[in-house]
Amino acid sequence: MRCFFPAVVIICIFFIFLSEGCKRKKPVKPVEKPKIEVIVPVFNADSAFEYIKQQLSFGPRVPGTPSHEQCAAFLVRQLKSFTPEVIIQTGKVRTFNGKELNIKNIIASFNPDSQGRILLAAHWDSRPWSDHDPDPGKQRLPVPAANDGGSGVGVLVEIARQMSIAKPRIGVDILLLDAEDYGPPDQESNAGDNEAWALGAQYWSLNPHKTGYHARFGILLDMVGAANARFPMEGYSVDYAPDILKKVWGKAQDLGFQNDFPMEEGATINDDHYFINKNLRIPTIDIIHLDTASSNGSFFEQWHTTHDDINVIDKYTLTVVGQTLLKVIYEE
DSSP, rough: OTTTTHHHHHHHHHHHHHHHHHHHHSSSOOOOOOOOOOOOOOOOOHHHHHHHHHHHHTTOOEEEHHHHHHHHHHHHHHHHHTTTTEEEEEEEEEEEOOOOEEEEEEEESSTTTTTSSEEEEEEOOOOSSTTTTTGGGGTOOOOOIIIIIIIIIHHHHHHHHHHHOOOOOSEEEEEEEOOSSSSOOOSSSSOGGGGSSOHHHHHHHHSSEEEEEESSEEEEEESSOOOTTOOOBBBHHHHHHHHHHHHHHHHHHHHHHTTTSSBBBOOOOOOOOHHHIIIOOOOOOEEEOOOOOOOTSSSSTTTTSSSOOOGGGOHHHHHHHHHHHHHHHHOO
């Protein structure tokens, strides 16, 4: 009996070690994370087109005019129908000729509690004078601003409508900036003063609507509605936010819009995004129609003329820009 007990113990220990060794050798299957299906809404160009028409129905949205006030009320009312998180930022800015302007920046937020955010911006004001009009008699008239202002706003309001239907995973802030186009006429001696432009963006970037506001990145839309538009990579966007450019242009190319968003560098434009980059350090790009073949500077033919009206707007171009933005938002 003395010899039998130790033998049993040794045999048991042997089998225990053998069993443990087998367990260790058994491959462990990795836990697969469930795939989240991302459904990107389909951009409605007809709806965006109507939002542009509604802006134009008030007349040129020059700061300090009844048309400007009426359009502001319309934009606020429309955005509030999509989200309760709408802020009207009022402020005073000084123009190139010393005039004090009362401005309104309009901010609509989606998923306001989300720490990760995207900023989408466009200017909603009209230029007070058509200084590039081929008719000298019309150069002191305001610009209707269908494309230069109205198109970007129309796209963003339609995106707001889409986000009210299908909630994105990330936070999104839509920023409609005022007094972007109040720079001096070309005939003025101080026409090249960059600080005289984008007054609403300068004000907001120094006084954001929320203390400590930050976003992962920003996208500015400017002149995104004309036919045959091409959107090369704008210069300040290349300097300040090259990774965001690659992301957005990559999404556009995934959608088959490589001819509309060519992988080539374009001109450097002093636009609203410059001050957002400079003052808030939010990497922000500018999707802007740049046309080297145009007889009207680097922009579309009707730029800063009385002919920038609803006839300029092309629904295909609205679709190209709007669908690209929706893909960026919902796949972020």
